Amino acid sequence: MSFKGVLPGDSSCPGCLLPVALNLVVSSIGKKVVSVVPASCTSVIQGYYPKTAFDFPTINVPFASAAPVAAGVSYALEIRGIKDVVVFAWAGDGGTADIGMAALSGAAERNDNILYIMYDNEAYMNTGIQRSGATPYKAWTTTTPVIGKREAKKDVAKIMIAHGAKYVATASVGFHQDFIAKIRKASSISGFRFIQLHLPCPVGWRFDSEKTVEVAKLAVETGAWILYEYQDGKLRLTGPSAQLIEESRRKPLEEYLLLQGRFSHLTKEDIEQIKKLIKEQWEWIKKMI
Amino acid sequence: MRREALTGNQAVAMAVMYSDVKFVAAYPITPQTSIVEKISYFVEKGLMKAKFVNVESEHSALAMTYGAALGGVRSFTATSSHGLLYMHEWVHWASRSRVPLVMAVVTRTIGPPWNIWPDHSDYMDQRDAGWIMLFAMDAQEAFDMTVQAFRISEDERVFLPVMVGLEGFIVGGTTMSVALPDEESVKEWVGERRQPFVFDGSANITLGNLASPEDTYILHRNIHEDLLRSIEVIKEIEKDYSETFGLPYIGPVETVGEKESSYAVISMGAWSGDLAEAIKQLGRNDVSLYRIRVYRPFPCKELRQALSRKNGIVVFDRSISFGSFGPLYMDVKACLDSEYTNVVNVIGGLGGVDHSLGEYVSVLRKILGEMDREEKLEKQIWMEVSR
Numbered sequence: 001m002s003f004k005g006v007l008p009g010d011s012s013c014p015g016c017l018l019p020v021a022l023n024l025v026v027s028s029i030g031k032k033v034v035s036v037v038p039a040s041c042t043s044v045i046q047g048y049y050p051k052t053a054f055d056f057p058t059i060n061v062p063f064a065s066a067a068p069v070a071a072g073v074s075y076a077l078e079i080r081g082i083k084d085v086v087v088f089a090w091a092g093d094g095g096t097a098d099i100g101m102a103a104l105s106g107a108a109e110r111n112d113n114i115l116y117i118m119y120d121n122e123a124y125m126n127t128g129i130q131r132s133g134a135t136p137y138k139a140w141t142t143t144t145p146v147i148g149k150r151e152a153k154k155d156v157a158k159i160m161i162a163h164g165a166k167y168v169a170t171a172s173v174g175f176h177q178d179f180i181a182k183i184r185k186a187s188s189i190s191g192f193r194f195i196q197l198h199l200p201c202p203v204g205w206r207f208d209s210e211k212t213v214e215v216a217k218l219a220v221e222t223g224a225w226i227l228y229e230y231q232d233g234k235l236r237l238t239g240p241s242a243q244l245i246e247e248s249r250r251k252p253l254e255e256y257l258l259l260q261g262r263f264s265h266l267t268k269e270d271i272e273q274i275k276k277l278i279k280e281q282w283e284w285i286k287k288m289i
Numbered sequence: 290m291r292r293e294a295l296t297g298n299q300a301v302a303m304a305v306m307y308s309d310v311k312f313v314a315a316y317p318i319t320p321q322t323s324i325v326e327k328i329s330y331f332v333e334k335g336l337m338k339a340k341f342v343n344v345e346s347e348h349s350a351l352a353m354t355y356g357a358a359l360g361g362v363r364s365f366t367a368t369s370s371h372g373l374l375y376m377h378e379w380v381h382w383a384s385r386s387r388v389p390l391v392m393a394v395v396t397r398t399i400g401p402p403w404n405i406w407p408d409h410s411d412y413m414d415q416r417d418a419g420w421i422m423l424f425a426m427d428a429q430e431a432f433d434m435t436v437q438a439f440r441i442s443e444d445e446r447v448f449l450p451v452m453v454g455l456e457g458f459i460v461g462g463t464t465m466s467v468a469l470p471d472e473e474s475v476k477e478w479v480g481e482r483r484q485p486f487v488f489d490g491s492a493n494i495t496l497g498n499l500a501s502p503e504d505t506y507i508l509h510r511n512i513h514e515d516l517l518r519s520i521e522v523i524k525e526i527e528k529d530y531s532e533t534f535g536l537p538y539i540g541p542v543e544t545v546g547e548k549e550s551s552y553a554v555i556s557m558g559a560w561s562g563d564l565a566e567a568i569k570q571l572g573r574n575d576v577s578l579y580r581i582r583v584y585r586p587f588p589c590k591e592l593r594q595a596l597s598r599k600n601g602i603v604v605f606d607r608s609i610s611f612g613s614f615g616p617l618y619m620d621v622k623a624c625l626d627s628e629y630t631n632v633v634n635v636i637g638g639l640g641g642v643d644h645s646l647g648e649y650v651s652v653l654r655k656i657l658g659e660m661d662r663e664e665k666l667e668k669q670i671w672m673e674v675s676r
Contacts, residue, residue, distance in 0.1 A: 003493060032490030036356070049500035057488050059359060060497035062378050065352035068344060072314065072356020072364075073488055075340050079311050079362050085490035103352070106345030 003033060003056035010053035012045045015202040015209025017173045018119060019045060022090065024176060025117060026056050028183040032085045033057065034073050038066040038100060040092035041126040064099045066091040071112035078113065086187050088115040093134035094124045097154045108163035111191045118156060121201040129204040137277055138270045140262040148265060152277050157196045161230050166191035169229035172198045174216030178227055178239035198225045206261020218256040223247070224278055226285060235288035245286065253278065290535065295467045297460035300428040301393045301453070302327035304435035305365050306337040307475040312357035312364040314342040316350045318372040319405045320457030321395040325367060347372035351379035351392070358390040361487045363439060365390065369457060370397035370411045377414070383450045384419035384512065386496060389442035389484050393435065394454045395461040398640045406641020407456035409558065409608040413616045415452065419512045421519055422585035424454040424557050428465045431455045433530065436475055440526045443483040447519045449512070459559045470534040478533055520586045541588035542595060546577030552657055553596055555621055556605040557581040560638055564605060567649035576657065581617065589624040601631035601660035603653065607638040614669060631660055637672030644672050
């Protein structure tokens, strides 16, 4: 049985690239799939019972449990000797970085045989743009409405690397080929695999719905979001990020920030602080490669 | 039949192995631990061909058990008290997904204060979740009910998860001689895994996406109606089990004493043994004990038959719905016709308090005396405790 992916008629917002990204996942895995989706935008995007826009097996689960349900399915398939199915979790940043973190950590520690994809739109978008652990420094959300987020973004990929996960990668919806290559590589190995996909949200980030690709690309080209993969103890920069170790080759950060209403209140000092956080991230990358 | 000295927890672990369970995920909590220790030993020793996973929380324990059940294998977990409360979200999710699986609940009170002794608070907290809920009074029943639970859960007329309750320590940790049928015949009796749908890549299905209020209403009503009907399936499966293995059939409600007695005492779990003894010591043959073995679906029809023409009913609850009555009392009252006014609720045993036989005798003597004399009754009486 082959699955078509996300069919036309899903209920995502205008300018949302989530269905495109999910289509890339289902079509790039190259095997049959079972997907597990915790509470998130995807719970809504798939559509209304008894219909669905998802042409692939989908298990909807409560917030904190994408990893263990996926692992449970995967163990059952292993027990039954079924080898041609990839079980993947498709979870938002809240369901991963916050409420699902203990469950994710357990799956990574046990090397459960699942592909976990965190689609990172940097806040609780489905409930109305509330701050998550993965919201970046100073970003406006409806629960950081005046000052912006006081803390830096929680780095889940780094936490997964610290678990000794088999495969960890970051990706961007703005760079399809890079994302597809990572999905393919992750699908070809067994054990715990983690991909953090940067997925700009026009509604939550306050930018024009036609600019999603542009914003996604600028995040990478300004060095704010770094594309890499980590396997067998080695980190490797991928896609455009491979050429951006030298700061002078990156586009000015302001190009990325100023497109987004969530950063419209930033002061010069705030921008300097964001630059400092990005620099620290690159310093860590340099140590790892 | 072979007999073995087993605690209630060991009996559950044996039943899980005998029932050909293929997947167990669990998180340790007293007094459930000896079940999962035993199962992990069976698996690591190669006595049980199954996968055992130590998970990071009870929330994940039931989530992963559910995932494995959806993936097509017979799955089991066990927990107690705060663990059960921590997985409560999943207790609902599992039944509302109509996924067959079995969980043992080794009952323990809820804190604070920290206290590991048994009552029924944790178990009763799950009563509205749509599970079939059985309750054992000793290790033999813990074995028999756990084996039957898999058949009930996987019956196509049911397809709901089943919970087997047994009290921590006094059942879970106390050894008795348990009659054990042959392992292979139990495996054969339980049979192949059966489930309504499977997630293994073979079927293109979605479970649990957004639904309208009306569709949700219908799905939830179906659960209720199937749960009500399942009482006949539970009886049928117990009958088949007892005939196959030469064990006595008891039914959803066990009667101890004369069927035609004037007074009824109703209880659930291990302290039913104390109550049976107390009734004997009272020296009255007009009082019978009715022990609830199937709590959900509540055996209304069976109880109404058993309680017809009683002059008075005393319901013992080992948990309390704070600000109201004991849950068992509320269920009994809801089943009875309106002419039953002499129904008294006794609350006791909370936090693991062990009342003496004399205390049971004296509370029963007091209530039955008031009923004999047709005095005005207090609806709720608490057993006295001295520190």
